[in-house]
Amino acid sequence: MERSRRSTSADVARRAGVSRATVSYVLNGRADQAIPESTRQRVLAAARDLSYTPNAAARALRAGESRLVLLVNEGIPLGPAMSRVVDALTAEVARAGRSLVLWQSTGPGGLGPALTHLDPCLTITLGSLDDAARALLADARIPAVDAGLGGDLDPADGEIPGWLQVDHLAGRGHRHIGVLSTGDRVLRRFAEPRVAGARRAARESGLPEPSVAQVPTGEALSVGAVETVLARWRDDPDPVTAVACYNDYVAAATVAAATRMGLAVPGDLAVVGVDNEQFSRYTSPPLTTVSLDTPAFAREVWARAQHVLDGLPGEHPHDAPRFSLVLRGSS
């Protein structure tokens, strides 16, 4: 007794006593076909009885393209903050009658193999793709839309978090600001614009040039590494009194380092992060941070994506991602 075969529209047709075409018309609700209610019900009942599910591959083949959107994340560790973006995008794409799935990989064996098992009608990239992956998508005629957080669309976008951090710190009276960026190769496209934004804010507020240092990110980030930088900044003739950090992880490590060094936060050293991660409310003091309006961001990305899917010419008008400062105890 072998496991029963999955039922097809032919099975449904046979059971309802109609042709396969009629089944297709009923199940796809085609308004231009005259189907009497009695037949309609018979087909629907048959489909229900056999628990018919259309075959996605056959559908995609027939239609010439799938209704699948692939979110590609190469190398960016997916924290809760990014996870919120994924959730929001999933909802947005579902509303459009398509489905979003995420492919992510930190290791080798990139996008290529995945694309032989999957043909999305569109890809959305969180970070940017390397040239090999980009060529792959071009060959397969799959359009790629960049989420644009790195400022690939408008360089000004990427500067916003850094600008907000320093503008806020300047408003609090800080003069010499330290920027704790990351040396990570993959994250550079996010990190560099933020530093530029911080510099611009300092300039605009009439502050001296901020001091910039790099620490590792991800698992490699250690409190000790931050401590070394803070010690250097403290011993400066004009000591740093406030730090704008690359993200909340770096900010948390900075608070920990300051605490270990006997520096009070925010009294001796103010700290600002980016991402509004959940844990940022549980540090002591809780972190002031820069938060992305996730639903609005997802809507914006999807609007651009649909523009591409609909084959419309030109670029979709691009709204800058909306960031805001979340004021907590660390500044």
Place this chain on the structure above:
Amino acid sequence: MERSRRSTSADVARRAGVSRATVSYVLNGRADQAIPESTRQRVLAAARDLSYTPNAAARALRAGESRLVLLVNEGIPLGPAMSRVVDALTAEVARAGRSLVLWQSTGPGGLGPALTHLDPCLTITLGSLDDAARALLADARIPAVDAGLGGDLDPADGEIPGWLQVDHLAGRGHRHIGVLSTGDRVLRRFAEPRVAGARRAARESGLPEPSVAQVPTGEALSVGAVETVLARWRDDPDPVTAVACYNDYVAAATVAAATRMGLAVPGDLAVVGVDNEQFSRYTSPPLTTVSLDTPAFAREVWARAQHVLDGLPGEHPHDAPRFSLVLRGSS
């Protein structure tokens, strides 16, 4: 000038001056077919020139099943810890010549629509599926493999983290232990076994029954909520001196609450988390936590999955997930 069509194996055949069958044999490297080297090279060159990519949908249709594995995550917020599991599984699945993609959703509009756009040969579930989703997969004849962290395979698995936490605290001389669990509906399947594990460890160490309390998780978790519980436990005639927390987020909030109440950690109150999240090294003091051996876990899950894919009878021998205690400053 319309955008050129994606090339098919027929295009390659035409360009190489052979039949489509020959192209298929060459590109799939079939050893049982005699193809002279000259022809082989001609076909490969043609494929390269046209940057041919096989159509995944057609392949899946012809093969009767895709080579796509769907990781389903309904409701569990995906932190860096889980993200590591995803990465490890992606690598494992890729090694087997298949591809893993993640579908996740917190909102409504469940798995159903996604399955009409996608037909995986297998699904792996992180949490468990609700009955509706389970029925959906059964109808579509898609096998589902549970990752098993919730103890769906062996109830003992789910108890391990709780057991490790309390066993460790007992070894440090703590007698009255508090268990800070979660009231979240979706997480119950993880939370309850952990509490059971904690109880068992207390029993085995000759400790009195632990005190158990629930706090919200996710965005709803606040330091204040934890503070309320800690105050109650402190005022107990036999005060709680150590807390086993549901995860590192709860543990971080507990450290923050204790700090706000003037309790020294670990002097007045020891705290242990679960998950070894990255931020756990940046709290003050850094968190003692329970860590999962992610690569081993991914290998185990994939071994069970392959057992199912190969259609082998019975159950794959199941290894318990390997957890270990990471000793830091909070206990």
Place this chain on the structure above:
DNA sequence: CTCCTCTACTGTCACGTGTCAGTTGGGAGG
């Protein structure tokens, strides 16, 4: 010359779907 074998291919089918162009049967109008 015939028969057989072996290499190097090719023609054709099937997978499950959506859709177009037909085709049937019955009723209304002349």
Place this chain on the structure above:
DNA sequence: CCTCCCAACTGACACGTGACAGTAGAGGAG
């Protein structure tokens, strides 16, 4: 009674692939 029309359906094709069965032609043995 014949014609026309329309509602209600059906037959057949195409999508791109993998694989089976089949075949043309060359070459060797008898």
